[in-house]
Amino acid sequence: MSVAVPFIALLLTAAFAAYHRWRLPVWVALAATVLVACWLLGASAAASAVAAALLLLVAVPLLLPQVRKPYITAPLLKFYTRILPPLSATERTALESGTVGFEGELFSGRPQWDKLLSQPRPELTAEEQAFLDGPVEALCRSIDDWEITHVHADLPPAMWEFLKSNRFFGMIIPKQYGGLGFSALAHHKVIEKISSISTVVSSTVGVPNSLGPGELLMHYGTSEQKDYYLPRLADGREVPCFALTGPFAGSDATSIPDYGIVCMGQWNGASVVGVKLTFDKRYITLAPVATVIGLAFRLYDPEGLIGDVRDVGITLALLPRDTPGVEVGRRHFPLNSPFQNGPVEGREVFVPLSQLIGGEDYVGQGWQMLVECLSVGRAITLPSTASGGARMAAVVTGAYARIRKQFGLSIGRFEGVQEALARIAGKAYAISALAQATAAAVDRGEKPAVPSAIAKYHCTEMGREVVSDAMDVHGGKGIILGPRNYLGRAWQATPISITVEGANIMTRSLMIFGQGAILCHPWVLKEMKAAALEDGAQRLDEFDRNLFGHIGFAISNAVRSLWFGLTAARIGKAPGDAYTRRYYRKLNRYSAVLALCADTSMLLLGGKLKFKESLSGRLGDVLSHLYLASAMLKRYEDEGRPAGDQPLLAWAFHDSINRIETALSNALRNFPIRPVGWLLWLLVFPWGRRAQAPSDRLGHKAASLLMTPCDARARLARGVFTTPTANNPAGRVDSYLPRVILADPVERKFLKALKHSDIEALDFGQQLDEGVREGWISAGERAQLEELREMTLDAISVDDFAGWELRSAGYYRDELPATGERAAA
Ligand SMILES: Cc1cc2nc3c(=O)[nH]c(=O)nc-3n(C[C@H](O)[C@H](O)[C@H](O)COP(=O)(O)OP(=O)(O)OC[C@H]3O[C@@H](n4cnc5c(N)ncnc54)[C@H](O)[C@@H]3O)c2cc1C
Numbered sequence: 001m002s003v004a005v006p007f008i009a010l011l012l013t014a015a016f017a018a019y020h021r022w023r024l025p026v027w028v029a030l031a032a033t034v035l036v037a038c039w040l041l042g043a044s045a046a047a048s049a050v051a052a053a054l055l056l057l058v059a060v061p062l063l064l065p066q067v068r069k070p071y072i073t074a075p076l077l078k079f080y081t082r083i084l085p086p087l088s089a090t091e092r093t094a095l096e097s098g099t100v101g102f103e104g105e106l107f108s109g110r111p112q113w114d115k116l117l118s119q120p121r122p123e124l125t126a127e128e129q130a131f132l133d134g135p136v137e138a139l140c141r142s143i144d145d146w147e148i149t150h151v152h153a154d155l156p157p158a159m160w161e162f163l164k165s166n167r168f169f170g171m172i173i174p175k176q177y178g179g180l181g182f183s184a185l186a187h188h189k190v191i192e193k194i195s196s197i198s199t200v201v202s203s204t205v206g207v208p209n210s211l212g213p214g215e216l217l218m219h220y221g222t223s224e225q226k227d228y229y230l231p232r233l234a235d236g237r238e239v240p241c242f243a244l245t246g247p248f249a250g251s252d253a254t255s256i257p258d259y260g261i262v263c264m265g266q267w268n269g270a271s272v273v274g275v276k277l278t279f280d281k282r283y284i285t286l287a288p289v290a291t292v293i294g295l296a297f298r299l300y301d302p303e304g305l306i307g308d309v310r311d312v313g314i315t316l317a318l319l320p321r322d323t324p325g326v327e328v329g330r331r332h333f334p335l336n337s338p339f340q341n342g343p344v345e346g347r348e349v350f351v352p353l354s355q356l357i358g359g360e361d362y363v364g365q366g367w368q369m370l371v372e373c374l375s376v377g378r379a380i381t382l383p384s385t386a387s388g389g390a391r392m393a394a395v396v397t398g399a400y401a402r403i404r405k406q407f408g409l410s411i412g413r414f415e416g417v418q419e420a421l422a423r424i425a426g427k428a429y430a431i432s433a434l435a436q437a438t439a440a441a442v443d444r445g446e447k448p449a450v451p452s453a454i455a456k457y458h459c460t461e462m463g464r465e466v467v468s469d470a471m472d473v474h475g476g477k478g479i480i481l482g483p484r485n486y487l488g489r490a491w492q493a494t495p496i497s498i499t500v501e502g503a504n505i506m507t508r509s510l511m512i513f514g515q516g517a518i519l520c521h522p523w524v525l526k527e528m529k530a531a532a533l534e535d536g537a538q539r540l541d542e543f544d545r546n547l548f549g550h551i552g553f554a555i556s557n558a559v560r561s562l563w564f565g566l567t568a569a570r571i572g573k574a575p576g577d578a579y580t581r582r583y584y585r586k587l588n589r590y591s592a593v594l595a596l597c598a599d600t601s602m603l604l605l606g607g608k609l610k611f612k613e614s615l616s617g618r619l620g621d622v623l624s625h626l627y628l629a630s631a632m633l634k635r636y637e638d639e640g641r642p643a644g645d646q647p648l649l650a651w652a653f654h655d656s657i658n659r660i661e662t663a664l665s666n667a668l669r670n671f672p673i674r675p676v677g678w679l680l681w682l683l684v685f686p687w688g689r690r691a692q693a694p695s696d697r698l699g700h701k702a703a704s705l706l707m708t709p710c711d712a713r714a715r716l717a718r719g720v721f722t723t724p725t726a727n728n729p730a731g732r733v734d735s736y737l738p739r740v741i742l743a744d745p746v747e748r749k750f751l752k753a754l755k756h757s758d759i760e761a762l763d764f765g766q767q768l769d770e771g772v773r774e775g776w777i778s779a780g781e782r783a784q785l786e787e788l789r790e791m792t793l794d795a796i797s798v799d800d801f802a803g804w805e806l807r808s809a810g811y812y813r814d815e816l817p818a819t820g821e822r823a824a825a
Contacts, residue, residue, distance in 0.1 A: 003043075003044045003046075003047040004047070005038055005043045005044075005047070006035055006038045006039070006043050006044070006047045006048045006050075006051035006052075007047065007050075007051050007054075009031075009034045009035065009038050009051070010031055010034075010035065010051045010054065010055060013027065013030050013031040013034050014027060014031065015559050015563075016030075017030060017031075018552075018555045018556045018558075018559040018560075019556065019559050019560055019563060021110065021552065021553075021556050023552075024059070024062055024063060024548075024552070025063065028055065028059040028063065031055050032052070032055065035048055035051055035052050035055065036048075038051075062548070065544070068544065068548075069540055069541075069544050073540060073543060073544040073547060073548075074540060076547060077531060077539070077540065077543050077547075080527070080531055080543070080547075081531055082606075083603075083606030083607065084528065084531060084606065084607065090254050090367065091514075093367055093368045093371050094371050094449065094515060095515065095518055095519055095525070096368075097368065097371040097372040097374075097375070097447065097449060098375055098447050098448065098449025098450065098515065098519055099445075099446045099447045099448065099449070100450075100519055100520050101441050101444070101446045101448055101451065102115060102116050102119075102441075102627075102630060103448075103450050103451055103454075103516065103520050103623070103627055104520045104522070105591075106520070106587075106591050106594070106623060106626045106627060106630065107516065107517075107520040107521050107522065107591070107594065107595060107598070107623070108522055108591065108595065109553065109556065109557040109560060109591050109592040109594075109595035109596070110556075110560070110588065110591065110592070111587065111588065111591050111630075113574070113575045113584060114575070116630055116633075116634055117575060117634065117637055119440070119444070119634070121638040122185045122436060122439070122440040122443065122638070123185075124183070124185060124186055124189065125183070125186075128182055128183065128185075128186035128189070131180070131182075131186070131190070132186075132189055132190065132193060132719075135162075135166040135168070136190055136193050136194065137193075137721070137723070138162075139159070139162060139163070139166075139168075139194065139201070140193060140194060140196075140197050140721040140723070140728070141723065141725055141727070141728075142158075142159060142162070142727075143159075143194075143197050143198045143201055143727060144483070144727045145197060145198040145200070145201075145483075145486075145489060145727075146482060146483040146485075147483075148198060148200050148201070148338070149200060149336060149337065149338060149489055150481070153333075153338035154338060154340070155200070155201060155204060159201070160236075163204070163205060163236065164235060164236025164237075165235070165236070167179060167180050167234055167235060167236075168190075168205045169205070169208040169209065169214075169233060169234070169236050169239070169240075170208075170209075170214070170233060170234030170235065170236075171186070171187050171190065171205075171209045172187060172209045172214060172215060172218070173214055173218065173230050173233060173234040174218070174230075177226065177227075177230035177231050177234055178230070178231040178234040178235055179230065179233075179234035180234075183443050184376070184379070184380055184439040184440070184442035184443045185436070185439050185440060185443055187209060187380055187384075187439070188380050188383075188384045188387075188435060188436065188439035189384075189719055190205070191205065191206050191380065191381060191384035191385055191388065192384045192385075192387050192388035192391070192432075192435070192719050192720065193388060193719055193720060193721055194388070194721075195384065195385040195386075195387075195388035195389055196388035196389065196391060196392035196720035196721045196730075197392075197721045197727075197728060197730075198489075199337055199339075199385060199389070199489065199490060199493045199496075200337050200338060200339045200489075202384075202385050202388065203285065203337070203339045203381075203385070204286070204339050204340065206380075206381040206384075206385065207240075207241070207242075207285045207286050207381075208233065208239070208240050208286070209377075209380075209381070210377030210378075210380070210381045210501075211242060211370065211373050211374050211376075211377040211378075211501075212240050212241065212242035212294050212377075213229065213233065213238075213240040213242060213292055213294040213318060213357075214230070214233045214240060215373050215376070215377065216242075216294060216316060216357050216369060216370075216373060217229055217230060217233075217318075217357065218230070219369070219372070219373060220357055220358035220362050220369055221357060221358060222354075222358060222359045222361075224354070225318070225354075225357070225358075225359075229292070229318070233292075237291075238291045238292045239286060239289050239290050239291050239292070240286065240290060240291075240292050240293075240294060241284050241285060241286040241287045241290035241292075241293055241294065241344075242284070242293075242294035242295075242296075243279070243281035243284045243287065243293055243294065243295050243296065243344050244256070244281070244296040244370070245281060245282060245283050245284070246258060246279070246280050246281045246282060247280060247282055250503070251502070251503055251506050253296075254314065254367055256296060256297065256298060256314070257280075257298075258277070258278065258279035258280065258281070258295075258296070258297040258298065259277070259278055259279075259297055259298050259299070259300060260275040260276060260277040260278075260297045260298070260299045260300070260315065260317070261275065261276045261300050261301075261302065262274075262275055262299065262300070262301040262302075262303065262305045262306055262312075263275070263276050263303070263305070263350075264305075265350035265352075266350070267350065267351070267352045272352045272353075273305055273306070273352070273353055274350050274351055274352040274353055274355075275299065275315075275317065275350070275351055275353065275355075275356070276348050276349065276350050277295065277297055277317070277319075277346055277348070277349045277350075277351065278346065278347050278348060278349075279295060279297055279344070279345065279346050279349075280343075280345050281295075281343060281344045281345070282332070282342075282343040282344075283332060283341060283343075283500075284341065284342060284343065284344050285339065285340065285341045285500075286339075286340050286341070287328050287340070287341065287342045287343070287344045288328060288329055288330065288331045288340045288341070288342040289340045290321060290328065291320070291321050292318055292319070292320055292321065293318070293319045293321065293326065293328070293344055294316060294317075294318055294357070295316065295317050295318075295319055295344075296314055296315075296316055296366055296370065297314070297315060297317070298311070298312075298313065298314055298315070299312040299313065299314075299315040299363055299364060300312065306353070306360060306363065309364070312363050312364040313363075313364035313365070313366070313367070314364070314365075314366035314367045314370075315356060315362070315363050315364060315365075315366045316356065316357040316358075316362070316366040316369060316370070317351055317355050317356050317357065318351075318355050318356075318357060319346070319349065319351060319355065323346075323349055323350075323351060324349070324350075325346050325347055325348055325349035325350075326344070326345075326346045326349055327344070327345045327346065328342065328343075328344045328345075329342070330342050330343060334493075334496050335492045335493060335495060335496055336489065336492045336493075337489065337492060337493040337496060357369070372447065374452075374501075375447050375448050375449045375452040375453075376442050376447065376448075376452070377501070378452040378453070378455075378456050378501050378502070379438035379439060379441065379442050379448050379451065379452035379455055379456075380435075380438070380439055380442065381501070382455075382456050382459065382460055382497050382500070382501055383431070383434060383435035383438055383439075383455040383456060383459040383460075384435050384439070385463075385497060386431050386435065386459035386460050386462070386463030386497065387431050387432045387435035387436075387459065387463075388719075388720055389463055389466070389467060389490050390424075390427060390428040390431045390432065390462070390463050390466045390467075391428050391431075391432055391716055391717060391718075391719070391720045392486075392720045392721075392722075392730055393424060393428065393466050393467055393470040393487065393490070394424050394425055394428035394466070394470075394706055394716050394717075395706065395713065395716060395717040395720070395722065395734050396470075396486060396730040396733050396734050397421065397424055397469075397470040397473050397474065397706065398412070398421060398424075398425075398703075398705075398706025398707045398713065398737075399706075399707070399733050399734045399736065399737040399740075399795075400473065400474060400477070400733055400795060401417055401421055401473055401703075401706070401707055402707040402708075402737060402740060402741070403733065403736060403737070403740050403791065403792055403795045403796070404477075404792075404795065404796060405792075408751070410707070411473070412703065412706075412707045415696070415700075417473055417703075418699060418700055418703040419696075419699055419703075420469040420470075420472055420473050421469075421473065421702070421703035421706050421707070422651055422694065422698070422699030422700070422702040422703045423465065423466070423469050423699075424466050424469050424470055424473075424706070425647075425648055425651065425702040425703060425705060425706050425716070426648060426651035426652040426655055426694065426702055427462040427463075427465060427466050427652065427655075428466060428716055429632065429645070429648040429649065429651075429652045429716065430458075430462060430628055430632060430652040430655075430656070431458075431459045431462050431463060431466070432635075432716070433628070433631040433632040433634070433635040433652075434454070434455050434458060434459055434627075434628050434631045434632075435455060435459055436631070436635065437451070437455075437627075437630075437631035437634065437635075438451050438452055438454075438455040449515055449519065450512065450515050450516045450519060450520060450623075451627060453502070453507050453511045453512050453515065454512055454623070454624045454627050454628070456501055456502060456504075456507060457504050457507045457508050457512065457624065458624055458628060460494070460497040460498050460504060461498070461504060463494060463497065464494040464495070464498060467487060467490050467491045467494055468491065468494075470487055471487055471488075471491050474487060476798065477796060477798055478491070480798035480799060481799070482798060482799025482800075482801070483727075483729070483799060484729045484797055484798055484799050485729075485798070485799070486728075486729050486730035486733075508617045508620055508621070509613035509614070509616055509617035509620070510610070510613060510616065511620075512617075512620035512623060512624055513598075513616045513617070513619045513620035513623060514610055514616055514620075516620065516623050517598050517602060517609075517619070520623075521595075521598065522549075522553065523546050523547075523549055523550035523553060524550075524602065526542075526546045527543060527546045527547060527550060529542075530542035530543040530545075530546050531543055550599075553595070553599075554595075554596070554599045556592075557592045557593075557595040557596040557599065558596050558683055560588075560589075560592035561589070561592045561593045561596045561683050561684055562683045562686060564585075564588065564589035564592060564593075565589070565683065565684060565685060565686040565687065566686050566687070568687070568690060569582075569585040569586050569588065569589040570582070570585065571585075572585050572588060574588065576633070576637075577641055579641075579646060580633060580636065580641075580649075583629070583633060583653055584633070586657055587626055587629055587630065587633075590622060590626055590657075590660050590664075591626060593622070593664065593684050594619065594622045594623060594626065596680070596683065596684070597619060597622075597664070597667065597668075597680060597684070598619060600676060600680060601615060601619065601671075604672075604673055604676060605672060608672075612672060614666075614670060615667055615670070615671070615672070618663040618664070618666050618667035619663070619667060621659060621660070621663035622660050622663050622664060622667075625656040625657070625659050625660045625663075626660070628656055629652075629653055629656045629657070632649055632652055632653060632656075633649075633653075636649050639715065642711060642712065642715070644705075644710060644711045644712035644715075645712050645715065647698060647701035647702045647705060647712075648702055648705065648712060648716070650694070650698055651694045651698050651699065651701075651702045654691070654692070654693070654694040654695075654698065655693065655694055657691045658691045658692060658693050658694075660691070661689050661690070661691040664684060664685075665685070665689050668680050668681045668684065668685075669681075707737075708741070709737055709738050709741070717734070722734050722735070729794075732794060732795075733794075733795045736791040736794075736795060739787065739788070739791065740788060740791060740792075742784070743784045743785065743787070743788040746777060746781045746784050746785060747785060747788060749776065749777065749781075750767075750771060750776065750777055750781075750785060753771060753774075753776040754767065758774065758776060759771050759774065759776060764789065768782045768785060768786065
């Protein structure tokens with residue numbers, strides 16, 4: 001027997017134990033047994049003895065705390081404290097404000113899939129469903145998006161009243177205060193449906209139900225504030241807005257220069273302690289129509305009227321609109337989506353302390369309050385908006401591609417168009433799964449800091465890609481604005497969702513991995529907390545326990561990454577059915593890889609990692625697509641594993657895996673310490689990069705689903721406003737699809753007769769007459785072709801206008817200075 005055998009046996013047992021995450025004593029016992037067995041079976045005694053000595057050399061110091069703690073842990077603790085990324089107060093707040101859900105499993109390198117799959121399937125209550133079928137459907141039927149966006153630049157007064165009286169602004173407010181008390185899932189579905197016809201109306205409904213006065217009062221309000229404001233917010237007597245952003249504080253919101261000074265002042269005729277506020281805010285949604293303004297500012301108490309701290313910190317207040325000194329009313333114009341949005345200013349505006357949210361108890365805690373509530377709203381409003389838009393774009397573009405013919409064929413038959421349709425289909429599937437997953441996380445009581453950032457970023461980015469592809473498939477029909485155009489406004493509005501609630505570049509490059517790496521990692525936060533302990537002995541004990549857990553974890557992930565890479569993740573335990581099992585295995589692989597790369601990056605770059613935004617962004621992409629793919633698999637399970645959805649799932653899954661590999665390969669090729677990048681490459685891609693973009697065959701299947709009425713298409717259309725009303729051109733185009741398909745054989749027969757000059761008339765009506773007369777088509781088929789022509793015309797028509805209809809009425813108002821063209825008009 002070769003002298004190498006005991007060493008190979010030692011290495012294999014170590015790898016086996018690491019793969020299964022066995023504890024150190026178990027590995028040592030196993031390795032010792034195997035070495036004895038090797039020796040008994042004839043391996044070289046000397047080699048066996050050297051291997052055993054090696055085993056002892058590793059095991060003894062690690063197993064004996066008296067040796068390990070002073071000689072290994074203590075120096076490592078010193079090193080760790082030096083490289084520990086310095087956490088700013090803002091980051092600490094962000095980390096402490098979120099909970100960890102299934103994303104923690106994805107960071108574990110060995111996800112426990114039953115934790116995902118055993119989550120109950122999200123369901124609406126009968127009351128919530130009735131709201132969607134009743135008031136939401138009625139609202140959608142009344143929306144004329146062109147009138148809103150072009151003619152009035154606002155919702156009609158009756159629609160404002162409808163929204164208020166049906167408590168659309170109080171979806172998240174509990175019933176005891178007169179709100180609807182809806183689940184996050186219902187909230188998601190309402191926004192999804194409205195946004196499928198109008199993003200102006202959906203943002204108007206979304207904002208009061210997102211981060212703002214309502215939610216802040218529910219969590220931190222005094223009982224007087226709750227009793228007064230919540231019922232008034234629920235029924236729309238009060239319209240809220242929340243003002244954080246200003247000209248000098250955008251993404252870096254904690255740097256707001258707006259301030260309040262604690263002082264005595266007059267309120268309702270009495271002299272009281274209060275705050276004098278000076279602020280300059282912009283981009284504030286609903287501000288022009290708001291009756292109550294939530295305001296974030298920095299509070300100072302120079303005279304020590306409420307305590308002995310001068311710079312108290314960020315604080316939140318509620319300002320009634322008519323408070324003297326408050327100036328609102330003018331409007332911004334966000335990319336032709338005229339939802340109410342504008343600046344708010346104030347100089348030396350006095351309010352009593354009772355107007356601070358939460359009263360005196362919460363002064364200085366404003367940032368924490370905002371961050372604690374942020375994840376909930378961010379998990380719903382924008383992901384749901386993207387989901388409604390993408391679902392609608394998918395069904396209507398599929399129908400349009402079938403109806404619109406060029407070169408004698410439906411444009412959807414051309415491979416180039418199919419590629420765009422496949423991207424639309426796959427991404428609409430992915431977006432809707434992700435948006436629903438984050439809403440479900442909120443309903444489980446999570447504060448999904450990391451998933452909400454993932455959903456906000458990826459739903460809005462994919463939403464932008466979907467609408468862009470949909471525009472291309474529609475050609476000129478998508479370009480010409482007017483009542484018949486159901487895409488143009490959505491296309492214009494997509495950059496808005498990219499920018500708001502944390503602009504996307506920063507969300508990707510700073511937040512997703514930055515927060516995820518610490519919050520979701522099984523050991524890092526524990527180590528950081530241990531290293532910060534006051535008591536020296538306790539610090540060493542705690543750090544020792546977590547550090548060696550972490551080291552074992554890191555070794556295991558390296559072994560698992562290599563093993564999965566070598567086997568292309570083809571073997572191993574995984575849930576799912578015959579179709580999806582391989583998908584779970586792939587996710588197991590990249591989960592281990594993510595954990596390995598994250599650990600290596602944190603260890604070697606320490607505090608510098610947060611400035612390496614390209615690396616952080618790429619690792620964030622890996623985490624995001626792992627989460628997204630898990631959400632899609634959960635959706636597939638929740639739907640009862642429908643075979644019809646498989647092409648959509650497969651397309652979106654392969655796209656995610658391809659993006660994961662692209663992100664990893666870019667991260668490793670550009671790793672700041674090159675040799676480490678090469679080593680990681682060997683562990684992660686032992687056979688090189690293998691993942692491919694979804695195949696053309698798969699793309700063809702996904703595209704065909706959008707162009708044919710079927711269960712999978714119906715599931716994609718579920719929850720969007722497809723009722724074919726006069727104000728819903730997209731719903732009408734969608735409704736034509738079955739009849740267009742039925743008319744297909746008749747049309748083919750008719751076109752053949754035309755092509756062979758069997759029908760010679762030039763006018764369409766005369767051609768039909770001749771066709772019937774000559775027996776090429778029956779009278780019934782003639783009616784079918786006439787209907788087909790009408791449907792096609794409705795689908796492909798665009799609008800035209802008199803010149804004055806395109807001018808902005810505001811510019812020609814009498815009171816404006818009469819200069820140049822304005823005067824002429
Ligand atoms: C239509 C609209 C509605 C809004 N509604 C409200 C509202 O109701 N209330 C409210 O308070 N605010 C609101 N906002 C503000 C919105 O949340 C901010 O616009 C947003 O936070 C970005 O600030 P900014 O536009 O000043 O961009 P900037 O902060 O100037 O950022 C510009 C770019 O730089 C990137 N960037 C900045 N820092 C980093 C970094 N460290 N790393 C990587 N990239 C970075 C950003 O991602 C962005 O791409 C709204 C904005 C808009 C446009």
